[in-house]
Amino acid sequence: MKIYKQPLNPNDTTHVKNCFKALTVQVQKGIPCLWYIDDMQASSRLFNVVPTGDDLDEDQTNKYVGTFQLNEGCLVFHVFEI
Numbered sequence: 001m002k003i004y005k006q007p008l009n010p011n012d013t014t015h016v017k018n019c020f021k022a023l024t025v026q027v028q029k030g031i032p033c034l035w036y037i038d039d040m041q042a043s044s045r046l047f048n049v050v051p052t053g054d055d056l057d058e059d060q061t062n063k064y065v066g067t068f069q070l071n072e073g074c075l076v077f078h079v080f081e082i
Contacts, residue, residue, distance in 0.1 A: 016045050016046075
């Protein structure tokens with residue numbers, strides 16, 4: 001197993017191959033990223049980025065991964081595994 005990162009797009013769904021476990025979400029050099037444990041035996045996973053104030057499906061609330069901020073905190077996004 002190894003640790004990798006995947007850039008995330010705000011307001012979009014990101015497909016991550018071989019994702020064993022999501023570790024954290026942070027902004028690196030202005031780009032939001034998901035760090036995860038990669039395992040060739042693991043299945044692919046989808047992650048949804050939702051801005052504060054947008055609608056959220058109830059079934060996503062128990063799969064919260066993390067929160068990140070852009071534009072000096074003016075924009076706040078939350079990441080959920082689908």
